[in-house]
Amino acid sequence: xxxxxxxxxxxxxxxxxxxxxxxxxxxxxNHAAEQITGVRRQEAIGQRCCDVFRASxxxxxxxxxxxxxxxxxIANKVVYIVNAQGERIPISISTAxxxxxxxxxxGGVESFRDLRLVNELRxxxxxxxxxxxxxxRSATMRQLFELLPPVAExxxxxxxxxxxxxxxxLFAQALHQLSRHKAKRFVAINCGAMPDTLLESELFGxxxxxxxxxxxxxxxxxxxxxxxxxxxxxxxxxxxxxxxRLLRVLQERVYEPLGSVEPVRCNxxxxxxxxxxxxxxxxxxxxxxxxxxRVHVVRMELPSLRARREDxxxxxxxxxxxxxxxxxRDVAGLSDAALIRLMEYDFPGNVRELExxxxxxxxxxxxxxxxxxxxxxxxxGEEEGRTxxxxxxxxxAAMEKLLIQDALKRxxxxxxxAARELGMDASTMFRKIKSLKLKG
Amino acid sequence: xxxxxxxxQERISPLLDAAARLLLVTCQRGKEVARKEVVLxxxxxxxxxxxxxxxxxxxxxxxxxSQGLQRELERxxxxxxxxxxxxxxAVLQAFCCDRLNRPEFRMPGxxxxxxxxxxxxxxxxxxxxxxxxxxxxxANLPKALFQKHKVNV
Numbered sequence: 001x002x003x004x005x006x007x008x009x010x011x012x013x014x015x016x017x018x019x020x021x022x023x024x025x026x027x028x029x030n031h032a033a034e035q036i037t038g039v040r041r042q043e044a045i046g047q048r049c050c051d052v053f054r055a056s057x058x059x060x061x062x063x064x065x066x067x068x069x070x071x072x073x074i075a076n077k078v079v080y081i082v083n084a085q086g087e088r089i090p091i092s093i094s095t096a097x098x099x100x101x102x103x104x105x106x107g108g109v110e111s112f113r114d115l116r117l118v119n120e121l122r123x124x125x126x127x128x129x130x131x132x133x134x135x136x137r138s139a140t141m142r143q144l145f146e147l148l149p150p151v152a153e154x155x156x157x158x159x160x161x162x163x164x165x166x167x168x169x170l171f172a173q174a175l176h177q178l179s180r181h182k183a184k185r186f187v188a189i190n191c192g193a194m195p196d197t198l199l200e201s202e203l204f205g206x207x208x209x210x211x212x213x214x215x216x217x218x219x220x221x222x223x224x225x226x227x228x229x230x231x232x233x234x235x236x237x238x239x240x241x242x243x244x245r246l247l248r249v250l251q252e253r254v255y256e257p258l259g260s261v262e263p264v265r266c267n268x269x270x271x272x273x274x275x276x277x278x279x280x281x282x283x284x285x286x287x288x289x290x291x292x293x294r295v296h297v298v299r300m301e302l303p304s305l306r307a308r309r310e311d312x313x314x315x316x317x318x319x320x321x322x323x324x325x326x327x328x329r330d331v332a333g334l335s336d337a338a339l340i341r342l343m344e345y346d347f348p349g350n351v352r353e354l355e356x357x358x359x360x361x362x363x364x365x366x367x368x369x370x371x372x373x374x375x376x377x378x379x380x381g382e383e384e385g386r387t388x389x390x391x392x393x394x395x396x397a398a399m400e401k402l403l404i405q406d407a408l409k410r411x412x413x414x415x416x417x418a419a420r421e422l423g424m425d426a427s428t429m430f431r432k433i434k435s436l437k438l439k440g
Numbered sequence: 441x442x443x444x445x446x447x448x449q450e451r452i453s454p455l456l457d458a459a460a461r462l463l464l465v466t467c468q469r470g471k472e473v474a475r476k477e478v479v480l481x482x483x484x485x486x487x488x489x490x491x492x493x494x495x496x497x498x499x500x501x502x503x504x505x506s507q508g509l510q511r512e513l514e515r516x517x518x519x520x521x522x523x524x525x526x527x528x529x530a531v532l533q534a535f536c537c538d539r540l541n542r543p544e545f546r547m548p549g550x551x552x553x554x555x556x557x558x559x560x561x562x563x564x565x566x567x568x569x570x571x572x573x574x575x576x577x578x579a580n581l582p583k584a585l586f587q588k589h590k591v592n593v
Contacts (some may be wrong), residue, residue, distance in 0.1 A: 039549030047548045050454040051525045052506040059458060060449045082455055084549035086507035328484040328508070366482040 013411040016091075016114075019098060020049045020064060021107045032440060036091070036114050049110075049314040055081045055093070056330070064108040065305055067095040071105065078115070078332035078368055088089040090115040090330055115332070116161060120315060132174035135318045139309035144171075152178030157250065159295045160273040162302030165352030167232060168273040171302060176229040181269050184228030187221045192234030196242055201258050204245075212257025218417030221421060222255060222266050234275035235295065236287060243288045251292040270295070291383050305354060310341055315351060320370070335369040341379055399437045404429070408438070443535065444518075445479070445495040449530050454525075456505035457485065465497060465532060470510050484510040489516045502533055503547055523550040 009029070010017050016033035018026050029044040029052075037044075039052050051060035056079045057063060063074045070156035073096045080090050091112045097106040130136070131145040151158060152175045158169045169188055176186040191199055201210075205220030221230060238246070249255045250270060254263040272295040281287035305312065320333055334342070338361075347353050361374040372380055409416035432438075445452060446459030453459040465475040483491065489512030492500060499519045504538055513520050518531075524531055524540060525547045534540045 037549065043548040048525075048568050051503065054455045056455065058454045060460060081475040082457060082506045086505065088457070088508070089508045216567060328486065428447045 011403045014113075014215045016112045017109065018044070018049065019192060024049050024054055024064075024264060027107065033112075036083065036089065037081065038345075045285075051062060052083060054083075055091075055109075063093055063095045063108050065414050067097055068105060068108050071097050073097075078331045080367070080426075088117065088330065090332065092332075119356045123321075130318075132170075132177055134170050134174060135221065135315050136308060136311045137314060138303075138311050140303045140308055141311065144302070146329055147300065148174055150179055151175060151300070152318075153180075154298070155179075155269055156270065156297040157270045157295050158297070159278065159299045160271065160302060161277065161299065162273075162275065163304050163350055164275050165347075165350030166304060167351055168233065168275075168302060171300065172229070172231040172271045173275060175271060176269070179229065179269060181228045185225050186231070187225035187228045187281075188231040188233060189221050191242070192237030195237050199238070199242055202246065204255045204257050204264075206258035207260045214259065215255075220257060222268055223264070223348065224250065225268045227267055229271060230259075232270065232272045235272040236274035236278055236281055240288065243291050247288060247291045247294060250291070261347070263266040278387075309343055312354070315354055316342065316358065319355050323362045324360060329362065330367045331362065331365055332369050335367060335371045337372050338370050338375055341375065345379060369374060387407075400432070404436065441468075441498045442496055443532065444492060444500045445528055445531065446502050447477075448471075451527050451528075452501070452503045456500075456502040457488070457509055458482075459502075462492070462495075463528060464497070467536075470536075484491065485512045489513045489518070492516070492518055497537075501525055501531055501540075523547045565589055568591050 004195070007030075010028070011031040013030070014032055016036045016286045017028070017030040018033050019028040021027050024048050026044050026047055029039075029041045031041075034093050035040075037054075044052045049064065050062070063077055063079075066072075067074055073094065075094045076092045077094070078082070078090065078092050080088050083089055091114055093110055093112040095108055095110045096111050096152065097105045100106050100147050109238075131148060134141070134145070136142070136145075148171075157177060158172075160171055162168050170211070172188065173186055173412055176182060182286060184258055189199075189202060192204060201220065203220050205218050205223055206214050207213055235246075245255070251264065253267070256263050278287055278296065282289050282292045305315075316334055316339065320331055324331055342354070342357070349356070357376055357379065358370075360376050361370040365371070365374040403422065404418065406422050408415070411417035411421065415429050415433065416426045419426045422429070424432075442464055445463045445465075446456050447453055447463045450458065457511070462478045462480055464474075464476050465472055472563050474483070478495065480488070480491070480583050485506065485508045488509060492513060493516035497518050499521060500513060501521050501524055503523065504521070505513075505522055510520055510522065521535070521540065524545050526534075526545050531545060534542065534545055534547065539545075
């Protein structure tokens with residue numbers, strides 16, 4: 001009677017549950033287990049668990065085997081199974097030993113949760129937290145997302161300012177896709193990477209005979225982008241001579257290809273991008289003021305990743321899902337330790353650097369969770385350094401003293417700055433310096 | 441003809457996608473002429489299928505495998521006979537004698553109709569020594585074939 005109640009109870013839970021005896025034969029298989037594996041209870045009972053469960057770890061690192069060997073529970077290990085229909089299903093499993101009344105281990109119990117629903121919910125949340133492939137839910141990103149449609153609708157020249165890797169090209173593409181120019185081409189050119197003569201021929205094209213080897217006419221990027229959008233990346237790096245030529249295009253909407261005397265009219269939406277401050281360059285006399293005002297019609301400043309750390313988990317999920325798709329993998333995400341390490345990191349290379357870190361981790365981690373060991377050495381190294389900086393066995397007060405001393409050193413003795421870094425009030429910092437007898 | 445079987449502890453590995461060892465048996469005129477084992481590192485379905493095809497495998501006998509991997513293997517020209525379970529030597533022998541459709545070699549949830557007395561129940565009965573299900577008449581066994589041979593790793 002009691003067993004029947006237990007079985008009914010286990011049949012009502014949404015997680016799959018099965019038990020095995022000491023010979024790894026299934027002795028109980030609940031309703032959710034049938035649903036997730038696609039194997040009916042009457043087929044499963046009495047079978048070897050690996051023939052029914054078909055998990056990625058059955059052969060190499062069976063969790064139940066570990067539990068029965070060590071008598072320790074395993075919780076939320078992420079693996080995948082292949083169900084009866086041949087579908088790969090990501091699941092999280094937990095195991096525990098089964099004991100009789102005398103405490104003797106007589107088998108094991110494994111419960112497992114279908115993570116497809118969790119992943120679906122995550123995807124839905126991701127869709128809400130993105131705009132035209134740009135990921136972010138931080139306040140700054142949301143403000144930018146709100147700004148994108150009206151800016152795209154206008155034909156005004158846009159200046160995108162942001163450090164390298166902040167997604168300037170993604171924003172430019174989003175502006176193009178949301179604009180009336182979207183049926184035409186989006187053309188991007190990195191102005192900082194080319195000498196003047198090459199940049200001029202790339203932007204405006206040339207006529208046959210314009211210079212040695214110019215045997216036939218070549219269209220420039222402005223001509224290619226006719227009716228569409230051109231992104232002039234790294235505009236802060238172009239020479240004064242090129243600035244003058246660009247000014248004419250922006251002012252009069254005409255240009256002359258190299259070797260041509262006929263001006264060509266252009267109808268192109270211009271987006272300029274730079275990782276430098278154009279205002280500063282103007283002040284320093286390195287950027288023409290009139291060109292600055294031509295490109296500075298609408299300015300959007302893209303935040304660095306460290307200025308929107310709350311978006312890091314979202315971006316991590318996005319990149320993990322992307323690399324899983326590209327590489328046919330089943331990496332479940334980042335371990336808590338690895339995510340904490342990334343949350344602390346400053347990302348000088350911004351989102352691009354984060355993407356590279358996840359790509360690096362995918363080389364070393366083929367399934368399960370990305371651990372600290374899978375991160376690039378400079379991230380692991382700092383972790384090791386951090387651990388050794390705080391030796392084991394310290395009291396809380398001693399640790400607090402060390403951390404405050406370090407923060408003061410980093411901030412050249414500036415108590416207010418050190419307090420800000422440690423997230424405490426300045427008055428608290430002063431009090432602690434006094435009570436811990438620190439030299440501030 | 442080269443037959444491949446993913447193996448784990450003398451049995452067919454439960455999941456080809458995660459298998460670590462592949463046994464390759466080459467036969468000529470009904471006799472086993474060579475046998476070797478290859479180690480499989482964790483690979484994507486495409487890489488695994490290409491790797492198996494490069495081993496010039498004609499037929500792959502395996503337990504569960506994902507749809508994606510099955511598609512890739514078939515695309516690479518490898519004939520796949522899935523949803524098998526049991527001890528490696530017994531499976532090999534059954535393959536040779538065309539007796540792989542016997543219930544004891546079918547995995548649970550093998551996709552056949554789940555009628556009372558269906559294949560899995562027949563297997564349970566077979567294991568318990570009771571007769572169950574239809575069986576093909578046993579072919580003459582070429583005894584020299586698939587007996588234990590020296591394994592060249």
